[in-house]
Amino acid sequence: MLILNLHLLQRNKSKSSWNVSSLSNPTVLLLEFCQSTRGELSTPATQTIGNALIANISNAVLALPEGDEFSQANPVEGVALVSVTGLPNNHVRVAITGTDAPPTAEVRAEAQGLVLSVTPGTETDAAQEEDAIQVVVTGEQEEGYVVENATTATRTDTPIRDVPQSIQVIPRQVIEDQNANSLEEVLRNVNGGGSRGFDRGIFTDGATRANNNFRYVPNLGNVERVEVLDGPASVLYGRGGPGGVVNLTTKQPLRDPFYEIEGTIGSYDDYRGRIDLTGPLNDNESILYRLNINYENSGSFIDFVDNEEFAVFPVLGFQLGENTNLTLEGSYERQSSVFTSAVGLPTLGTIFPNPLGEVPRSRFLGEPESESNSTAFNVGYRLEHEFSEDWALRNRFRATFVDFSNRGFRADSLEANNRTVIGGAFDSRAEDELYTMQTEVLGEVQTGIVQHDLLVGLELQRSIERSRRDFPGITRSIDLFDPEYLSESEYDAIFGDFEPTAGEDYSLHTIGVYAQNLLSIGEQVKVLLGGRFNQIFQNTEGIPGFTGPTTFITGSEYIEDSAFSPRVGIVYQPIEPVSLYTSWSRSFEPQTGIDREGNPFVPITGEQFEVGVKTEFLDGRLAANLAAYQITRQNDFLPDPVDPDNFSIQTGEQRSRGIEFDVVGEPLPGLRLIAGYAYTDSIITEGTPDVEGNQRDNVPEHQANLWAVYEIQSGALEGLGLGAGLFFVGDRPGDSQNTFTLPSYLLTNAVVYYRRDRWRVQLNVDNLFDVTYYTEPRGIGVLVGEPLTIRGTVAVTF
Incomplete structure (x- = not known):
């Protein structure tokens, strides 16, 4: 019996081996190689050419000490040659050539990865079981830019x-x-x-x-x-x-030990550190771990604004059996910064001229002692069990706990003298809890020429928010051009102990049942059908005795609602690299909170129609997507015209139409790029008279991005990389009334790095030409974007 163990790991991070052995005469050949995406491998596509069986593994990169191919002749009777070759566009080809006839293969999934069982062929195709060859593919893959x-x-x-x-x-x-x-x-x-x-x-x-x-x-x-x-x-x-x-896919434990330490120093006293550790905890590798630790202590180009973050992400993976895996996950995240409502600057002196001069973009209109703190703790598990090759069960639980505090002075208005900013004191606390349980059954069924990929799920969710606020009733003025700030003792005398005068408790219980069927009709047609039934139970309770200016509910407000959210889509692939598609879907988004009159917010609903084309070029090394869409959204939020700083209203209907284009790939060896363009026409179709028919605030009509990196592939400078990017954001309204416009801007970023063995040294420059730009409306005006910023990074792996 001949066994080939193919472990695909992260490039430049850990070594593995290719084992080619028979039971009677084992041999071992050590290699190093890697994969290009996460550790979930696609089933290899196999074909027979002459006496050779070819298996193409997608999303994989082979990194040998020399060259891009490994081979061994006559490893077992009936097999003349076994070879593994790295191909463009993140593919690895395994070729097994029979002596007298092509081998046969069976592909299956096992706990350690994909297994390709190959039986050497004979002229009578009567090979024995003991002559089987196995190719086992495991491990994590390191991504390039192309993800299939x-x-x-x-x-x-x-x-x-x-x-x-x-x-x-x-x-x-x-x-x-x-x-x-x-x-x-x-x-x-x-x-x-x-x-x-x-x-x-x-x-x-x-x-x-x-x-x-x-x-x-x-x-x-x-x-x-x-x-x-x-x-x-x-x-x-x-x-x-x-x-x-936006789905954040997290790092998971690896079987092969891997350790990385990274440090960054940048402009404005920016210091960051990161540690990434993973590997097995026992000899049979049935228990794996991963631990990520991050710390940041940074200043800012804005006076008195700094930020401190600390985060720990532990993960434990248990292989409970051949077909059962359990993952325990947790996280602790802490962030401390300043009260962000005072970070913005007035429009006069920034996007509009101020007779007294231009306001420095470093100006801070709050108080140096102001603070904003958040602590988040997550804990959960994922249980996965495969009943067979076609059916599996997944169960997941996740609990999130967040404590948040915010205190300081807002910047509420600019006086007629164009230099005095008035702001009121504000102090708030909030506690959030979120519990989510998901159970899903996945299966594959074949009916004639139609393959059904089925998914049926149940989601139970409980959300709790406790909000408390205090308004000390004190306002203060600050000079826009010559600010004088409160001393620490003066600040403490204003705020003192937290004594809330306003607040509410919100709870939201959701039950969701959903089903999906991806039908593959022959080789060219895919039909996606899905639906979800949601039932919500929402309760809002005022706190008795609170008399603050934003306490408008002292009793209870209860809402019970339900909705069905469908999705239908069709993909037609006239030739292999081209996919033409269209789809229709709806959304249902429960809300918590109340309006100024104490009415609970109702769910936001939406509907989208989309058509598009996806295609690949250069043998799959370059992928592109072109899409056109229309989204209609009901019950959306706008600032309350009476009290825009504290309350929102649900105005009716808004509509967005647009065209999007994106391209990503590696068109040449060493050249990586990602680019996109979006045209968006987003208007308020139904709302209050002052906003109906207006463009939605902070939504540009035109937006584009381009990022490209080239890494030298050979020679004395191998591992040296140079890159640059352009990020364009067009003009967009600064408020719902369209009273002012945020100007367009173009940012230029650059990078240079050098990789050698286990080391990486990197220098990033953002906003290379030090452009002054404004990212969004904030407070009484606009939020200023970061000026020229330089960051240097050193990383080492073990």
């Missing part, structure tokens, strides 16, 4: 070309090349920012991340890649908005 499969669109590992909806994947390689430190920086690489003019839901490994993304900002320390599904996806995610789903 994604899980977000269908909750299964599905080729992107088979999904009748626009989906983009930002792999770890892009995040590393750009040294991105926030989700917003990552989403610059997605056409239109991945929202299509509306809010997007943020998920972690397919589970709702938090009740309030403002209170719980994602940390990228344990993120392997980011998948962005454009448009409604309530059929699978329930709470996702019509703008899309």
Whole structure:
């Protein structure tokens, strides 16, 4: 019996081996190689050419000490040659040539990965069982820029070309090349920012991340890649908005030990550190771990603004049996910064001239002692069991606990003298709890020429929010051009102990039942059918005795509602590299909170129509997507005209239409690129008289991105990489009334790095030409973007 164990690991991170052995005469050949995407391998495509059996493994990269091919002659009777070859576009080809006839193969999935069982052929095709060859493929894959499969669109590992909806994947390689430190920086690489003019839901490994993304900002320390599904996806995610789903796929334990330490120093006293550890905890590798630790202590170009973050992400994986795996996950994240409501600057002196002069972009209109703190704790598990090759069960639980506090002075208005800013004191506390349980059954059924990939699921979710606020009733003025700040003692005398005068408790219980069927009709047609029934129970309770200015409810408000969210899509593939598709879907997004009159918010609903084409060029090394869509959203939020700083209203209907184009790939050896363009026409179709018919605020008509990196592949400078990117955001309204416009801007970023053995040294420059730009409306005006920023990084792996 001949056994070939093929372990595919991260490039430049750990060694593995290729074992070619018979029971009577074993031999071992040591190699190093890697994969290009996560550790979920697609089933190899096999074909017979002459006496050779060819198996092509997608999303894999072979990294040998020399060259890109390994072979061994006559490893067993009946087999003349076994060879493994690295191919372009992240493929590995395994070729097994028979002596007298082509071998036969059977592909199956086992706990350690994919197993290719090969029987040497004979002239009579009568090989014996003991002559079987096995190729076992395991391990994690390191991503390039091209990713063929994604899980977000269908909750299964599905080729992107088979999904009748626009989906983009930002792999770890892009995040590393750009040294991105926030989700917003990552989403610059997605056409239109991945929202299509509306809010997007943020998920972690397919589970709702938090009740309030403002209170719980994602940390990228344990993120392997980011998948962005454009448009409604309530059929699978329930709470996702019509703008899309952003799914953070996290790093999972590996069988082969891997240790990485990374440090970064940057402009404005920016210091970061990251540790990534993984490997087995026992001899038979049935217990694996992964631990990511991140720390950041940074200043800012804005006076008195600093930030401190600490995060720990432990993961334990247990192989409970041949077909059963259990993963325990947890996280602790702490962030401390300043009260962000005072970070913005007035429009006079920034985008509009101020007779007194230009306001420095470093000006801070709050108080140095102000603070904003959040602590988040997550715990959960994932249980997966395969009943057979065709049927599997998944069960997942996740609990999230967030404590949030915010205190300081707001910047509420600019006086007529064009220099005095008035702001009121504000102090708030919030506690959030989120419990999610998901159970899914997956199966494959064949009926004639139609293959059915089935998914049936049940999701139970409980969300609790406790909000408390205090308004000390004190305002203070600050000079825009010559600010004087309160001393620490004066600040403490104003705020003192927290004594809330306003607050509410919210609870939301959701039951979701969903089903999906991906039908493959022959080789050219895919039909995606899905539906979800959601039942919600929402309760809002005022706190007796509170008399603060935003306490408008002292009793209870209860809402019970339900909705059915369908999705239908068709993909037609006239030739292998081209997919033509169309789809229709709806969304249902429960809300918590009340309006100024104490009425609970009702769910937001949405509907999308989309058509598009996906194609591949250069033998799959370059992939492109072109899509056109229309989204209609009901019960959307706008600032309350009476009290825009504290309350929102649900105005009726908004509509977004657009065209998107994106391209990603590696067209030449060493050249990686990702680019996109989005045209978005987003208007308020129904609302209050002052906003109806207006463009939606902070939604540009035109947005584009281009990022490219070239790494030298051989010679004395092998491992040296150079890259640059352009990020364009067009003009967009600054408010719903369209009273002012945020100007367009073009950012230029650059990177240079050098990889050698286990070391990586990297220098990133953002906003290379030090452009002054404004990212969004904030407070009484606009939020200023970062000026020229330089960051240096050193990383080493063991």
